[in-house]
Amino acid sequence: MMNESELMAYFEERRSQVDxxxxxxxxxxxADPLRLREAMRYAVLEGGKRMRPLLTIAAxxxxxxxxxxxxxxxxAVELVHAYSLVHxxxxxxxxxxxxxxxxTVHVAFGQAAAVLTGDALLTLAFGxxxxxxxxxxxxxxxxxxxxxxxxxxxxxxxxxxxxxxGQDIRELERLEHLHALKTGGLYQASGAMGALLAGADDALVxxxxxxxxxxGIAFQHADDVLDDDQPALRKAAxxxxxxxxxxxxxxxxxxxxAAEPLRGIARWVSDRAERAMAGEIED
Amino acid sequence: MMNESELMAYFEERRSQVDxxxxxxxxxxxADPLRLREAMRYAVLEGGKRMRPLLTIAAxxxxxxxxxxxxxxxxAVELVHAYSLVHxxxxxxxxxxxxxxxxTVHVAFGQAAAVLTGDALLTLAFGxxxxxxxxxxxxxxxxxxxxxxxxxxxxxxxxxxxxxxGQDIRELERLEHLHALKTGGLYQASGAMGALLAGADDALVxxxxxxxxxxGIAFQHADDVLDDDQPALRKAAxxxxxxxxxxxxxxxxxxxxAAEPLRGIARWVSDRAERAMAGEIED
Numbered sequence: 001m002m003n004e005s006e007l008m009a010y011f012e013e014r015r016s017q018v019d020x021x022x023x024x025x026x027x028x029x030x031a032d033p034l035r036l037r038e039a040m041r042y043a044v045l046e047g048g049k050r051m052r053p054l055l056t057i058a059a060x061x062x063x064x065x066x067x068x069x070x071x072x073x074x075x076a077v078e079l080v081h082a083y084s085l086v087h088x089x090x091x092x093x094x095x096x097x098x099x100x101x102x103x104t105v106h107v108a109f110g111q112a113a114a115v116l117t118g119d120a121l122l123t124l125a126f127g128x129x130x131x132x133x134x135x136x137x138x139x140x141x142x143x144x145x146x147x148x149x150x151x152x153x154x155x156x157x158x159x160x161x162x163x164x165x166g167q168d169i170r171e172l173e174r175l176e177h178l179h180a181l182k183t184g185g186l187y188q189a190s191g192a193m194g195a196l197l198a199g200a201d202d203a204l205v206x207x208x209x210x211x212x213x214x215x216g217i218a219f220q221h222a223d224d225v226l227d228d229d230q231p232a233l234r235k236a237a238x239x240x241x242x243x244x245x246x247x248x249x250x251x252x253x254x255x256x257x258a259a260e261p262l263r264g265i266a267r268w269v270s271d272r273a274e275r276a277m278a279g280e281i282e283d
Numbered sequence: 284m285m286n287e288s289e290l291m292a293y294f295e296e297r298r299s300q301v302d303x304x305x306x307x308x309x310x311x312x313x314a315d316p317l318r319l320r321e322a323m324r325y326a327v328l329e330g331g332k333r334m335r336p337l338l339t340i341a342a343x344x345x346x347x348x349x350x351x352x353x354x355x356x357x358x359a360v361e362l363v364h365a366y367s368l369v370h371x372x373x374x375x376x377x378x379x380x381x382x383x384x385x386x387t388v389h390v391a392f393g394q395a396a397a398v399l400t401g402d403a404l405l406t407l408a409f410g411x412x413x414x415x416x417x418x419x420x421x422x423x424x425x426x427x428x429x430x431x432x433x434x435x436x437x438x439x440x441x442x443x444x445x446x447x448x449g450q451d452i453r454e455l456e457r458l459e460h461l462h463a464l465k466t467g468g469l470y471q472a473s474g475a476m477g478a479l480l481a482g483a484d485d486a487l488v489x490x491x492x493x494x495x496x497x498x499g500i501a502f503q504h505a506d507d508v509l510d511d512d513q514p515a516l517r518k519a520a521x522x523x524x525x526x527x528x529x530x531x532x533x534x535x536x537x538x539x540x541a542a543e544p545l546r547g548i549a550r551w552v553s554d555r556a557e558r559a560m561a562g563e564i565e566d
Contacts, residue, residue, distance in 0.1 A: 127430030
């Protein structure tokens, strides 16, 4: 079993590999349109925990692949995540002026540029994937997984349901379905893509897709433990996080040492929620 | 050589194949989010000449392939075109209320829905491509071609340059470069993708990419012949159309009967411009 410092070292190494790959994809050679190239870098490179790329790579490794095989998909899922934040922040959408302590893209670069920045990032996501020319494994299915979980049947669909329903969603079941689409979609894709690019069979792809969903929701709930004002709700969120983390650990049972990063990342979410509950960390 | 009625019958058949394929991709099963599904159909299915899909299919046939091999790419390029219109029409962009005689998507469905509709169509474009699972030919390179010509190095880049430059572009060379990016990009992709999906070699891919660019600019100039108020400018546009159509015909020289649709479609643009000049057709 990886100890905590080994796990943190693993995360740091993978994260810097992802950041280097993203930096290369978004290289700004000074050609027109210069401002849009700047806006794309601004939206992606400064900040972000890279949880979806980490999960993509760790899932690929757990299925017998390696980081290099997973890297195009890892970059693609982060670019999709980044574009969705740029468009979500627009005045016509959530109308947010700040993100990660900085002005949002439309505040810094203008609304038209923000629309185009999102469009360019989403297009680049698939370009990054296609540019890797397939490699081994099941690359077309991996790309289809990303398109499905990111589009009308996934993230964008969840956002539209949220928009259409407004404040009207009261049934817990519909609300959880909505969150599974909106935030779970890209995590599902990360788990499944990692497995597909390692050439895993359908059963393992499905296990790691479910791992991704459970992890994504646990990660979300861990934030609720930090953010909620009422102790009873914080406690309920912590219970749910621990349930989901157990589900994650069960899903990678039997995958041996290659799945250690997936186990570690799940335990890290649970530890984080517990420390938040104990008041040891703040948001 | 195909006569005009054979050519028109060919176009009609291919166009209805494309429309059926798009209708299937955009099937609305009544599931949430219902309004967004309606908006996607509204943006794609009602109207549009389908010139980019036609070119994709005809290029594939000219390179020894068939319509079925080209269909995922043909749908993908039309979905990319459709998304770009939805986002271009937004108040923050060109602020257009009408397109093809109907309210634009943001007028009919709201601005937030229009942003999401464009995002969902762009995502579906790559999903449609990936969902075909490659088939024969060089599918990854075809997908990369689409991502490149649609993104920061192509269509979106052209729009951003236009935006950044405002009314300041006076040099003809920069203006032509801009048009080649903004409107030529997807036509280039259509020609190249058709060839790549037929498994053509690099030289033929490049010829059909150049055919696409020349055709796209000719098609654009043919509209100028219809629209311009000054006879001298109409005449200049006609001369340029005929030059570009000759270039198109030269590029498919030696490809035999399989390239008849590409020859026919180029001659059709030239005929259209000539009839417009003679005042025989109106916009």
